[in-house]
Amino acid sequence: MTSPVLLHHLLEAAVDGAHPAVVHGGRSLSYDGFRAAVARCASHLLEAGLRRGDRVAIVLPRGIEECWAIFGVSRASGVFVPVNALLKGPQVRQIVADCGAAIVITSRAQSAFVEKAVEGLPLRVLYVEDMEARDAAGSVSSEPCIGEDLAAILYTSGSTGLPKGVMLSHRNLLAGARIVRTYLEITPRDRILSILPLSFDYGLNQLLTAIEQGATTVVFTFRLGDDIVRALRDHEITGLAGVPTIWAILTQGAPLLRTTPLPALRYITNSGGRVPTETVRALRGLLGDTRIFLMYGLTEAFRSTFLPPEEVDRRPTSIGRAIPECEVFAVTADGRRAGPGEPGILVHRGPTVSLGYWNRPEDTARVLRPHPFRDATVGGETVCYSGDLVVQDEDGYFSFVGRDDAMIKSSGYRISPTEVEEALMASGRFRQVAVVGLPDRLAGQRVHAVAVPAGADGVDTQSVLRALGENLAGFMLPRAIELVEALPVTPNGKVDYKELVRQRTQDVAA
Amino acid sequence: MLAAVMEQDDVEGVLYAYLESRFPALAPCDADIPLLEGGAVDSLGFLELMMFLGERFGIELQDDDFDPENIGTPARLVAFIRRARR
Numbered sequence: 088m089t090s091p092v093l094l095h096h097l098l099e100a101a102v103d104g105a106h107p108a109v110v111h112g113g114r115s116l117s118y119d120g121f122r123a124a125v126a127r128c129a130s131h132l133l134e135a136g137l138r139r140g141d142r143v144a145i146v147l148p149r150g151i152e153e154c155w156a157i158f159g160v161s162r163a164s165g166v167f168v169p170v171n172a173l174l175k176g177p178q179v180r181q182i183v184a185d186c187g188a189a190i191v192i193t194s195r196a197q198s199a200f201v202e203k204a205v206e207g208l209p210l211r212v213l214y215v216e217d218m219e220a221r222d223a224a225g226s227v228s229s230e231p232c233i234g235e236d237l238a239a240i241l242y243t244s245g246s247t248g249l250p251k252g253v254m255l256s257h258r259n260l261l262a263g264a265r266i267v268r269t270y271l272e273i274t275p276r277d278r279i280l281s282i283l284p285l286s287f288d289y290g291l292n293q294l295l296t297a298i299e300q301g302a303t304t305v306v307f308t309f310r311l312g313d314d315i316v317r318a319l320r321d322h323e324i325t326g327l328a329g330v331p332t333i334w335a336i337l338t339q340g341a342p343l344l345r346t347t348p349l350p351a352l353r354y355i356t357n358s359g360g361r362v363p364t365e366t367v368r369a370l371r372g373l374l375g376d377t378r379i380f381l382m383y384g385l386t387e388a389f390r391s392t393f394l395p396p397e398e399v400d401r402r403p404t405s406i407g408r409a410i411p412e413c414e415v416f417a418v419t420a421d422g423r424r425a426g427p428g429e430p431g432i433l434v435h436r437g438p439t440v441s442l443g444y445w446n447r448p449e450d451t452a453r454v455l456r457p458h459p460f461r462d463a464t465v466g467g468e469t470v471c472y473s474g475d476l477v478v479q480d481e482d483g484y485f486s487f488v489g490r491d492d493a494m495i496k497s498s499g500y501r502i503s504p505t506e507v508e509e510a511l512m513a514s515g516r517f518r519q520v521a522v523v524g525l526p527d528r529l530a531g532q533r534v535h536a537v538a539v540p541a542g543a544d545g546v547d548t549q550s551v552l553r554a555l556g557e558n559l560a561g562f563m564l565p566r567a568i569e570l571v572e573a574l575p576v577t578p579n580g581k582v583d584y585k586e587l588v589r590q591r592t593q594d595v596a597a
Numbered sequence: 598m599l600a601a602v603m604e605q606d607d608v609e610g611v612l613y614a615y616l617e618s619r620f621p622a623l624a625p626c627d628a629d630i631p632l633l634e635g636g637a638v639d640s641l642g643f644l645e646l647m648m649f650l651g652e653r654f655g656i657e658l659q660d661d662d663f664d665p666e667n668i669g670t671p672a673r674l675v676a677f678i679r680r681a682r683r
Contacts, residue, residue: 552621
């Protein structure tokens, strides 16, 4: 086989066609079945008029269909846009409208929700049931893509505004899969538990590494920590990717883990935030020989660093060093390369640097910039400025220090304070609102709203939060709305977010 | 804190106040509202609820306690807490 250039080329690898590709509940789809589903999906999309580069939003609950749909879109030369199943109607509409999707793929069970969410937008809604009901696929003929073409747009939040779509090329996705499977040493024998959404670069990458190697992905949705333990045991899972909240749940809310040996579990990986040192230690104690990979990545550069498992005991708070094929360094506020112990913004270069934000040139220019130390005339290329403040130790390992903006990170999700603030202001109950992230032992940060009521009558904050839950996903909802008479301001009259956080974290310490 | 001033035996009042403040979607808290379905309480929320039971009622949850029969609704939780505290 020639080297893969496009995402769906990953399916051309010589794997055993009867080997399970994706498992969900009692259902299992072999690699042969998966390829056939991808072909049917692609034919269906092309018959519906999909053209090269058209965006296809995938609004599906977690399951097997979501996995073949992304490959089907790729095979039809489209651009897939996975939408998190937890999002509410207005949020789905914002993403579908922002990327200008020509087609939305969903299921009959969700048709009422989706049809309402995208009402009036110039697009077609297609159903996975109709794709599955087709006869063996007809001839798929589409204008072929090249590796530099867009393959996916992943929506993610920053410090301001509504979610932005990060554009990833086929080459970005293939590089991410190749790089991560190399250091995780994934083989066809691996059985990987997928509990993270495919709208999250880390969750998507996990699926791609498995498909690339002909391994098995077990899609799973859990409610209680013990559900995960049972899935790990019953499916003889060899690899698990999670965010810090998952590890808190497994170490503190899954008593079954203490009595359940998991000899098959080869490795676990963390991304989406720092795992507290005591949680890392607890996992080491509970999981025995399982290797722990602490990773770091941002959607804008797909994947960035990892800490080799043998370093975990020595550097439990580190995010490690650059992933293979990439270079990572820190740049100080005055534009120098940071020395050991000196904080700087993490800058990433390599084949996973994205193509920027869909239709947002100003935002893109802030994140994707020329190489700071090598001019373009002598080969310097575009690199990614993460916005994450890091510090490098004497041995070259990085640690996360903080953000230089107001972005909130809770349970692995990036949350823009302004998106939540605007939703709160839309209630008409407040004169002014500021949303901040406060330290939380389980979620990393929790969303907290500080608000000035609009009238003198006071506000029933519970009912405001209940109404907010209709329009915002649960992970974005403030834990509390704290009513105050005025918000602190900086000397130039802006709301002082740092002061708001400082006041509230001091209270806890006192 | 509301919970701290409540009578030790007012399990229902303490639990419902916690549920309503932590999970606004559940308010006003109904005895039979399903906690495991519907998405009002996510997996992190459940962990916090379990920790709350430990801190407020001194209940150390064992493996077998993580059962929909025990934690599926507020009413079942109240009954479970009463049994566990005996």
